[in-house]
Amino acid sequence: MPKTTGRTNQSYPVSFILLGISEWPHLEKTLFWAVILFFTMTTLCNSSIVLLSFMDPHLHTPMYLFLGNLSFLDLCLTTASVPQMLPHLWGPDKSITYTGCVIQLGVFLWAGATEGVLLVEMAFDRYIAVCQPLHYTFLMHRPLCWKLVFLVWLSGLIVSLFQSSTTFQLPFCPHHLLNGFLCEMPVLMHLACVDTTANEWQMTMTAVIFTMVPLGLILASYGCIAQAVRSMKSEEGKKKTI
Template sequence: MVNQSSPVGFLLLGFSEHPGLEKILFVVVLISYLLTLGGNTLIILLSLLDPRLHSPMYFFLRNLAFLDLCFTTSFIPQMLVNLWGPEKTISFLGCSVQLFIFLSLGTTECILLAVMAFDRYVAVCQPLHYATIVHPRLCRQLASVAWVMGLVQSIVQTPPTLRLPFCSHHQIDDFLCEVPSLIRLSCGDTTYNEIQLSVSSVVFVVVPLSLIFVSYGAIAWAVLRINSAVAWRKALRTCSSHLLVVTLFYSSVIAVYLQPKNPYAQERGKLFGLFYAVGTPSLNPLIYTLRNKEVKKALRRLLGKDAENREN
């Protein structure tokens, strides 16, 4: 996998053309990372410690929280170093590892959000059979499929990307190593890589998003047939958090991976990429805790038990 055209490493330009903005971004990224660490760790602990959260929905949410922790930790420390000082280099090995993890976990999240949409569909449309359909074994199987597909996607796409003949300046016009930026850095023929990127975008972005649309279309149709305000409110409570997370995640992913080729779109894509990589993992736990009564009750129960233990 060693690429002789990149014997040392790369220079991550990021937002270096706006040095004043970099200091602001350092603070924003640091705060977002701390929120990501704290919020997602809290969700994992609550879903493990509180028996009332031992349900399929929180099993998938725990997977999402763990994924976001790994996802952000794979590149944010490097990004903070680059934003703070003049040194913006990353070794070829570091870039390779970052690319592999970023691809794998990003793909896993696309599939996992589609799986969670299926879970919400069964919860709304088949509530009496929910426990029978979405049983623990199926949950583990679906989560395993998401993680394995992400790993396979990364194994397939990472080596061809790293074998590209990179230009001698080795300057990546981005804040991390990802496929579109490395393709732009190449001075050779990238037709195969662009086709591969397009195919993987359809398979792992468009297809899961289509399945999410189908799930929510079925939910909307089921609620419309009931024609009840109570049913609408219940469906909204059940699906609103996931729907908001899907909207934030996929809108930024589409802006990054399905954008036209021009300088304006590239610069805009960098901002959307920053939101996709840094913003959504920090917002996910806030959305699921602030808009979820069960999680808030579980947190109060946990804090209440801690208070009782201290008193005793």
């Protein structure tokens, strides 16, 4: 059982135990190598996109600015989870420190909220490029794009700070066992020894705002793009759009 501090409600543990797939230990080594392969490919691909979009002057466009930030988000997600997951799969130690759990959850929430809004901006960029091509340079100028990127990261940070703080204010049960590989909100709330209805509603509303609403806007944007492409009479114009 993990140690706790001297608080009477034992809500501030020194560490958590991530159970993962401890019920099937024979699968851990196989999953270890699969995760290594996935992590290597993801890191190489996203790092290449970030470097190319930054170093190549021909790629200093709004589309590649957003794409580079999206790849950087994926790097943040993988580096916040995989390096911590690999020792758990290979060795007997399944613990994660309280600080490590806070950081991991914060990064997940930050990247998740940021990614949803960033994908909307990418869809809007493509909508302007296809449906309003004559106004594209005027509307999607570089200073505006940098401001949009900043606002996206800021909104994700605000969501992360708010949700992670309310989650870790919950009093946790003494055993501190988490059913999973990672520190995620549903897993941590399941460990709480109080009613978490308010936290669950908060998580649901955030998911709707930063997942379902962006999904609807993205689908609407690409629906308009598809309609604009179908209405093009020139086959060359359609090919350029694709």
